Amino acid sequence: MTIDLHAHSAASDGTHAPAEVVARAAAAGVEVLALTDHDTVAGWDEASAALPPGLSLVPGMELSCQHDGRSLHLLGYLFDPAEAELSAELDRIRAARADRAEASVVRLRQLGADVTMDLVRGFAGDGEIGRPHLADALIAVGAVADRAVAFSDRWLAQGGRAHVTRYAADPVRAVRLINGAGGAAVLAHPRALGRRGYSFDDDLIEELAAAGLAGIEADHPDHAGPDRVRLRALAAALGLAVTGSSDDHGDRTGNRLGCESTTEADLRKLLDQTGGSMRTAER
Ligand code: AMP
Ligand code: ZN
Ligand code: FE
Ligand code: FE
Numbered sequence: 001m002t003i004d005l006h007a008h009s010a011a012s013d014g015t016h017a018p019a020e021v022v023a024r025a026a027a028a029g030v031e032v033l034a035l036t037d038h039d040t041v042a043g044w045d046e047a048s049a050a051l052p053p054g055l056s057l058v059p060g061m062e063l064s065c066q067h068d069g070r071s072l073h074l075l076g077y078l079f080d081p082a083e084a085e086l087s088a089e090l091d092r093i094r095a096a097r098a099d100r101a102e103a104s105v106v107r108l109r110q111l112g113a114d115v116t117m118d119l120v121r122g123f124a125g126d127g128e129i130g131r132p133h134l135a136d137a138l139i140a141v142g143a144v145a146d147r148a149v150a151f152s153d154r155w156l157a158q159g160g161r162a163h164v165t166r167y168a169a170d171p172v173r174a175v176r177l178i179n180g181a182g183g184a185a186v187l188a189h190p191r192a193l194g195r196r197g198y199s200f201d202d203d204l205i206e207e208l209a210a211a212g213l214a215g216i217e218a219d220h221p222d223h224a225g226p227d228r229v230r231l232r233a234l235a236a237a238l239g240l241a242v243t244g245s246s247d248d249h250g251d252r253t254g255n256r257l258g259c260e261s262t263t264e265a266d267l268r269k270l271l272d273q274t275g276g277s278m279r280t281a282e283r
Contacts, residue, residue: 003262005034005058005270006075006188006217006245010125011043012062013132015250018043019050021257024250026055028258032267032278034058034077034245039093040128041081048279056278058271062188063178064093066168070198071158072187074174075217075243078276079183086181089169094128100166101129107162108134108155113143131156132252147252151195158196171204175211182275184214186243191231192222199227202234209238214273219244219260221253241269 008014009021016024018035021043025033033055035047044059051057058077065072081087101124105117115137120129123136135150144150153160169177178185187208190200205216218231219242235242244260247253271278 001032001261001264002028002030002258003032003244003264003267004030004246004248004258004260005032005060005077005186005243005262005267006036006062006220007033007248007257008037008062008250009035009043009047010127011035011040012037012128013124013130013249013252015252018047021248021250022047022050022055022057023052024255025257026052030055030258032056032058032262033257034060034075036060036062036075038062038128038130039064039090039097042127044081049282051279051281053281056280058278059276063090063174064097064168065171065174067171067200067204069165070200071168071196072171072200073189074169074171074178075186075188076174076178076181076183077186077270078274078278079178079181080275081181083177083181086177089174089177093168096167097129100164101134103164104131104134104156104162107164108138108143111155111162113138113162114141115143132249171208172211175208175213179212184270184273185212186215186217186241186270187213188217189220189222189247190216191224191227192220193224193227194222205234206238209240213240214270215241215243215266217245218242219262220247221256221259222247241266243270
């Protein structure tokens with residue numbers, strides 16, 4: 001059974017509408033899919049309405065956090081998005097995304113790239129705006145050859161020439177907010193070294209576990225084999241679930257829905273900690 005608990009749609013920086021993500025997941029043989037857009041639940045309803053028989057949806061989100069000045073991603077599942085404290089935090093994070101995009105365009109123009117806010121907004125559409133949309137704009141104006149250069153130190157990488165920091169949540173607080181809204185929290189790709197040049201150590205994972213973390217994403221396309229083994233051992237020691245997920249962004253990552261999977265037992269472990277249930281085809 002293929003259970004993919006991390007995927008993006010055009011509600012944030014994926015390239016396909018939520019209904020298309022669901023259709024592509026079904027076509028890839030996925031039986032349980034979590035839609036986890038960055039800092040938004042805007043895709044949930046469209047995805048739910050588009051569910052074919054045989055595919056269940058776990059409503060989720062990838063929450064932007066920051067630890068020691070480094071960006072950290074926390075997956076939240078089956079929480080109540082209307083819960084007041086969580087919802088206020090999301091408003092704050094989304095406002096920071098919008099402000100950061102504006103500031104980034106100013107910085108990029110100072111660096112000689114002829115990008116505009118309109119161009120960047122065009123790539124984001126109705127979705128939450130992020131660095132991938134800035135990267136698209138840099139490519140469109142010919143300032144960079146490809147995404148890898150756009151995300152290098154010369155441009156948008158954390159600490160890079162055009163990188164602008166933005167507000168993001170404290171991870172311990174974020175775990176508590178997701179739990180307080182009835183959901184389960186899973187630490188996303190803690191050892192994805194390649195893209196970011198840093199990773200989060202066991203101490204932080206232990207701290208998050210003490211705060212109520214429910215699981216660790218061990219099987220992720222950006223995780224090397226030995227790191228996956230280490231994360232599994234850590235999860236076992238801390239009594240946490242282990243997940244495997246594609247982190248698909250459509251054309252931005254190369255469509256790869258279902259390329260990693262979570263076991264049914266681990267999914268059950270997560271669901272049991274929430275007050276919600278998976279969504280299935282309406283009939
Ligand atoms: P943001 O949350 O707006 O700062 O953008 C972060 C997002 O950019 C991540 O979730 C990835 O989807 C994408 N990203 C980060 N680093 C890279 C990279 N090196 N190459 C391509 N995409 C990246
Ligand atoms: Zn993303
Ligand atoms: Fe992420
Ligand atoms: Fe992601």
